């Protein structure tokens with residue numbers, strides 16, 4: 165169980181989507197870079213054995229505003245687990261990058277106590293199909309329906325006005341899942357990753373379009389991070405009956421949507 169030893173002032177942003185290559189690490193590292201560039205004390209926790217986020221961090225020059233790295237996937241036998249996952253007291257934001265192929269029952273431990281859960285989805289048929297499974301897993305197992313407002317999708321590598329993108333949007337609208345923002349397919353993300361920075365730390369004239377697209381994401385996050393956690397967010401058992409009813413309601417919509425798409 166990955167219980168992040170935090171403190172009351174810590175805001176946790178979890179990036180997840182078991183579908184590989186959807187943009188989790190890109191989103192996590194850019195968020196961490198953005199917060200650091202705004203002088204916010206931020207930690208980036210890499211839970212993936214591939215270690216993409218930590219690799220990004222190693223490329224980051226020492227002069228850059230600090231992002232504190234937490235290697236949740238590396239098991240150092242000389243340290244206790246809780247020491248390894250320790251979030252220093254001065255840190256205010258924790259960005260969690262999660263691995264691909266995460267089984268549904270493990271989603272719970274990542275979403276517990278999260279102020280915001282961000283799911284990057286690529287607008288391809290395969291990715292949208294996988295996102296349907298993810299959403300049903302989140303509803304049934306991680307009981308996210310009770311805190312739907314904390315869940316947002318980032319449509320990543322979007323080419324607007326494509327059929328796939330419109331389909332993704334329709335699917336999310338039906339389930340009342342916020343499409344927080346769209347990020348275009350841009351070489352800027354590759355260049356930023358090579359230098360261990362985020363697009364917010366690049367020459368503004370070069371990334372103007374990208375920064376515009378981040379605007380709605382930053383606004384959405386600000387509201388979630390300001391909203392105090394409740395027993396629901398900590399997945400305390402009260403309200404179980406209602407949550408089951410909510411889940412059934414959402415699943416019915418989900419299945420109807422799938423059936424409609426199958427008939428497209």
Ligand SMILES: Nc1ncnc2c1ncn2[C@@H]1O[C@H](COP(=O)(O)OP(=O)(O)OP(=O)(O)O)[C@@H](O)[C@H]1O
Nearest residue numbers: 183184185186187188189190264321348349350353
């Ligand atoms: N908006 C974007 N524009 C251009 N390239 C992107 C964008 N988002 C992600 N990429 C690229 O797509 C590839 C996969 O992205 P990323 O590693 O962030 O996905 P992931 O979900 O973390 O993958 P994994 O599941 O393997 O951990 C990377 O090479 C990344 O640079």
Ligand SMILES: [Mg+2]
Nearest residue numbers: 188189212216
């Ligand atoms: Mg990754």
